[in-house]
Amino acid sequence: MYRYDEFDHTLVAERVATFRRQVARRLSGDLSEDQFKPLRLMNGLYLQLHAYMLRVNIPYGCLSSRQLRQLAFIARRYDRNFGHFTTRQNIQYNWIKLDETPDVLAALAAVEMNAMQSSGNCVRNITADQFAGRAQDEIEDPRPWCELIRQWSILHPEFSYLPRKFKIAVSGAPQDRAAVKLHDVGLYLRPNGAGVIGFEVIVGGGQGRLPYVGHTIREWLAKEDLLSYLEAILRIYNLGGRRDNPQKARIKVQVNALGAEEFRRLVDEEWEQIRFTPQLTVPRAEIERITAYFADPAWEQLTDASATVARQRSADPAFDVWNRANVVAHRRPGYAIVNLSLKAPGIAPGDLTADQMDKVAELTDRFSLGELRVSHRQNLVFPDVQQVDLQALWQALQGVSLATPNIGTLTDIIACPGLDFCALANARAIPVAQDIGRHFTDVAALQDIGELTINISGCMNACGHHHVGHIGILGVEKNGLEFYQLTLGGSSGEDASLGDRLGRSISAAEVPVAIEAIVTRYKALREGEERFLDTYRRVGLEPFKEAVYGQNPPRRQAVA
Amino acid sequence: MALIREGRLVPDPFTDASGLENLPAGVPLIVSLEQWQTRRSALLASGQRLGLRLKSDQPPRLIAADLGYFSVIALEFPKYRDGRAYTHARMLRERFKFAGEIRAVGDVLQEQLHFMHRCGFDTFDVTGPDPEKAWRTIAGDHTVAYQATGDGQPRALDLRKGTGP
Numbered sequence: 001m002y003r004y005d006e007f008d009h010t011l012v013a014e015r016v017a018t019f020r021r022q023v024a025r026r027l028s029g030d031l032s033e034d035q036f037k038p039l040r041l042m043n044g045l046y047l048q049l050h051a052y053m054l055r056v057n058i059p060y061g062c063l064s065s066r067q068l069r070q071l072a073f074i075a076r077r078y079d080r081n082f083g084h085f086t087t088r089q090n091i092q093y094n095w096i097k098l099d100e101t102p103d104v105l106a107a108l109a110a111v112e113m114n115a116m117q118s119s120g121n122c123v124r125n126i127t128a129d130q131f132a133g134r135a136q137d138e139i140e141d142p143r144p145w146c147e148l149i150r151q152w153s154i155l156h157p158e159f160s161y162l163p164r165k166f167k168i169a170v171s172g173a174p175q176d177r178a179a180v181k182l183h184d185v186g187l188y189l190r191p192n193g194a195g196v197i198g199f200e201v202i203v204g205g206g207q208g209r210l211p212y213v214g215h216t217i218r219e220w221l222a223k224e225d226l227l228s229y230l231e232a233i234l235r236i237y238n239l240g241g242r243r244d245n246p247q248k249a250r251i252k253v254q255v256n257a258l259g260a261e262e263f264r265r266l267v268d269e270e271w272e273q274i275r276f277t278p279q280l281t282v283p284r285a286e287i288e289r290i291t292a293y294f295a296d297p298a299w300e301q302l303t304d305a306s307a308t309v310a311r312q313r314s315a316d317p318a319f320d321v322w323n324r325a326n327v328v329a330h331r332r333p334g335y336a337i338v339n340l341s342l343k344a345p346g347i348a349p350g351d352l353t354a355d356q357m358d359k360v361a362e363l364t365d366r367f368s369l370g371e372l373r374v375s376h377r378q379n380l381v382f383p384d385v386q387q388v389d390l391q392a393l394w395q396a397l398q399g400v401s402l403a404t405p406n407i408g409t410l411t412d413i414i415a416c417p418g419l420d421f422c423a424l425a426n427a428r429a430i431p432v433a434q435d436i437g438r439h440f441t442d443v444a445a446l447q448d449i450g451e452l453t454i455n456i457s458g459c460m461n462a463c464g465h466h467h468v469g470h471i472g473i474l475g476v477e478k479n480g481l482e483f484y485q486l487t488l489g490g491s492s493g494e495d496a497s498l499g500d501r502l503g504r505s506i507s508a509a510e511v512p513v514a515i516e517a518i519v520t521r522y523k524a525l526r527e528g529e530e531r532f533l534d535t536y537r538r539v540g541l542e543p544f545k546e547a548v549y550g551q552n553p554p555r556r557q558a559v560a
Numbered sequence: 561m562a563l564i565r566e567g568r569l570v571p572d573p574f575t576d577a578s579g580l581e582n583l584p585a586g587v588p589l590i591v592s593l594e595q596w597q598t599r600r601s602a603l604l605a606s607g608q609r610l611g612l613r614l615k616s617d618q619p620p621r622l623i624a625a626d627l628g629y630f631s632v633i634a635l636e637f638p639k640y641r642d643g644r645a646y647t648h649a650r651m652l653r654e655r656f657k658f659a660g661e662i663r664a665v666g667d668v669l670q671e672q673l674h675f676m677h678r679c680g681f682d683t684f685d686v687t688g689p690d691p692e693k694a695w696r697t698i699a700g701d702h703t704v705a706y707q708a709t710g711d712g713q714p715r716a717l718d719l720r721k722g723t724g725p
Contacts, residue, residue: 008716011706014702035669038640151716155705155707156706157676160675161646163643235647238644239647279715280708283717286718
């Protein structure tokens, strides 16, 4: 894992000191809320419905047990004993007091964390595959490149006042677990024809009101050109992105207005001018220095223990179910990757209490070499668990309600904070997720349904990524009542697609019933091991439309 | 309005005539791109020192061939959120090798002076009760940079000696 050196420490410490001064000026009235707003946003502080919300970066999803303990401390001391993990590998605190914010930032800095650029019209937290460095299908570990991009993007003098926010994701595996194609810039580590690994560069993906799957503007980019090419993209966007309408200010609108070909031409033209400047060249020693932080941890010499695990599984059906859903193969013999579900029935997706954080930190040290990961699907990951420890870990996780065996199933729901917290929302998202979680509790039935993602957003801004859920749920408001619009067929993977609208919106109470109807129809239609998404792509919308609205259209009944 | 250069309030010899119908004679003038384009010969014939004020949607490449005529390029921030002039300033310094004064005008917040300075601005038209104090306050805020610009400040990437974990 990356560790700050003197330069990183100084930079973050200076930001904390600056923000402390700015908060003091705000509290004394020297700064108006209007003047203070850009300053707090650069430090991750939002003003929400009820209080200030602080969004903290977890760079490319990597977290140490020490950092998690500090997050628990912050939740207890400065918030209401919990934190919320987001779809961009951040953690949010919902009840922060303005005058205490500098102390929170100082507490974060003490464990090499920060909230810089987690909001505002700048380059946000760099995200990555949560299994980076551990996945069997990985071509190359994306984390060193994420760290390089992180440093290049932090306090960039030229790109801190972009037309709109800018999100970058990186994956080093063919299976995309990081929603790369739905980012402003997405990068896949890929070999070229000669077997040399570089980056496929995708631009203009995004969700929100105008969802787009990104366009590949470069099939292969040499690694040494990464920063100059990113700088060229950002420069073309900074100059040409729309600034007259915030709804149309993301790079996706620029790319689609110009056409991907023309956008590529502009980027290439700029890139040729800056490509070989020393300012954008990274010394080999620096790349090696960063890469060394992501060297393999102190794994033991083990042999594959699948046979032992298989015996334990056959003796304990519940352990078997958890293995099937939550345990992923590791590239190192004798080890496994373990998902910790933050989607227990009735829990707000992504929420973790301070006590749970402390317990997870303890288990991280005991079972996963002191490091864990945060996924964009709002779950946690232990990257380095010995197979022989799986059963003990499973038992320990049950004690803190983190062993729900539902990863990748329909109760592993992504949801935004919705109207319960967010000033922008039209409808609640968390209670809908909770209702679905309570409706589908039979783990055997969930596993029979198989891979099926449900994503819920409380408004068109799509923070719950509803466009790319296999089933998407969008909260809308009609005459003061909350309704929900379903979409089918979205995907955030390497086969990324946007969902299709099923039909008229339904009430919150009808949502679990409609999901049940969709699932029942899928089970009747699926061929062999076909996933829901594949069945949908084969048969289309009609059978599901009929299943939900069919002969027996659901009653209009909304929750006030 | 007050002009800050290297942390000190300095007199501004230029008259910003970019909004004026009749251009004053005998004083150094800052003109708009439109004024320059329509009155170019007269301005050159007058012998006045000249500056040019560019709006945020007027990139310096439009005027690259004429830069030698100007002592000052004033880049406008219509709103502090409009970040195009940061790129314009870097283009002027790093691509077009403009060696004159680059001035930040418009909605210029004191918190932005550091980024502006790094992009190549050297004077700032700022408001506020004590701009010199504001400059001193922020000057010590940023001693580390991750990026290199034309200002020559070394990156952390270059200062490190390759010592890893």
